[in-house]
Amino acid sequence: RNYRSRTECRGDIQRLNASFLAIYESLIPPEEEKEKQKQLMALLDKHVTKEWPEARLFLYGSCANSFGFRKSDIDVCLAMGDADIDKAEILLKLADILKSDNLENVQALTRARVPIVKLMDPTTGISCDICVNNLLAVINTKLLRDYSKIDIRLRQLAFIIKHWAKSRGVNETYQGTLSSYAYVLMCIHFLQMRTPSILPCLQEMETTYKINVDNVECCYFDKVEKLEGFGSRNGESIAQLVWAFFNYWAHSHDYANDVISIRTGSLVSKRAKDWTRRIGNDRHLICIEDPFEVTHDLGRVVDKRSIRVLREEFERAAEIMQYDPNPCVKLFEPY
Ligand code: GTP
Ligand code: MG
Structure with a gap:
């Protein structure tokens, strides 16, 4: 499925953008x-x-x-x-x-x-x-905040995805679905992987911020004010990005082999991390690497039942974005 042809033939893409932005605005804290x-x-x-x-x-x-x-x-x-x-x-x-x-x-x-x-x-x-x-947690909070300053589309996309996850009941770690933190990491990774990329990989750049916490060396480029306009070569709108995000997790992500990693700004193989089999309670059915605690998979809470729920929700969302004349209604429909 090619989203370009889809979005081009949708005359109402502007309206959809406006709807997503209105939802985003309504959720921002005053x-x-x-x-x-x-x-x-x-x-x-x-x-x-x-x-x-x-x-x-x-x-x-x-x-x-x-x-x-x-x-x-x-x-x-x-x-x-x-x-x-x-x-x-x-x-x-x-x-x-x-x-x-x-x-x-x-x-x-x-x-x-x-x-x-x-x-x-x-x-x-x-x-x-x-x-x-x-x-x-304090340091990864700073990392996320620094990423959000680079391109406004990260904050917009993450708000829409979090709002969708909360509406659809897939933001409940005690039920085996993902934390808000995991969803934000998915959004950052997704924007790092667009062509041209919308976000850089701060941990692969020159170190301007460095701190050792609990024996973990945390370092990255935090002078993000210098990165203003980084994503401007990519003109994708929020509606296109939401569509492509769901499409990626519904149809393109290789759940059997890949780990998403904002630390490297790329996909890492499950084999390289030895995340190919269940160890204890960690099943690694969807793999999201923590940027600093690299042995920590934010997908570890997901089990055989909840991976099905999650993937069905990604597919449902992709389907709605593809075919529904007014996606905003169904997308956020309470489950
Ligand atoms: P809300 O759903 O809006 O409350 O978002 P939140 O970002 O406060 O949610 P969450 O409870 O997922 O995360 C709180 C913070 O804990 C995160 O921002 C991280 O800094 C930190 N954290 C570190 N490791 C983990 C982890 O494995 N799971 C979760 N949930 N949080 C982690
Ligand atoms: Mg919280």
Whole structure:
């Protein structure tokens, strides 16, 4: 299926573009939300530095990577400097401190996969999860945010794909489908692979940012303001890109052999990573390499049942983009 011939014969491609952009605009958080986040961070910071003067708080995840929708909860990382701390002890202490302030539903969940303190701030209405020393997440948040500054189409595409995944129920890691983080990596990789490319591969460029976290060397080119106009040789519109994205995952991706890798800006073979068979719970049925933790497959949550659900959803979306006169209705139809 050739999307050029398709999009050219569609007189309404402009209208479809406008619809996608309107959806994107409606999901962007308003400026005052950022202000409220800052307000809550300042409050948390006051409590934390009083107890642990050396500690620092960082925002991570969608509230800081530029791929967050309006009214999202925020993810916060408490960086303690010392790696040999008892996280559970710190979190219980933190929960105690925060309970004494005007915060609601303060709870330490010390036995979760990622142990956290949860709370709700009635002043700003924001809910928040605080974890300890999860610095790789802070660094990959910066990487995603830096990518989003290079070409606006990344943010637009990722918003549409996340909105589709949430509407269709395929953004649920506990049910074996993919995290928002995984979908954003898929979008970055997809835009790196367009011809001409819309995004560069920052980790293959000159190192301008370097940090060692949990024995992982994280380095890449972060002077992204110098890359303005990088993708301008490619004139594809958001509607074309959404169409091609679904078409790629429905009909072109080689699930048996390929790993998508934004670290290299190319496809890597499953064989080279020894991701060809199930090891423990990692089945590697759809392979998405983490940019820094390269042994980490974001597709590891996907099992035999959920890979079928995912692929059927990609096929459904591609089909709608291909034939439906008004794709925006069906594409985001609740499942
Ligand atoms: P929303 O769905 O809008 O909340 O997006 P989000 O980006 O906050 O979602 P998500 O919960 O997927 O990710 C939170 C952050 O955790 C990511 O931005 C990454 O920085 C980090 N992270 C690192 N490794 C993983 C992983 O294996 N799975 C997930 N889900 N997140 C990871
Ligand atoms: Mg989140």
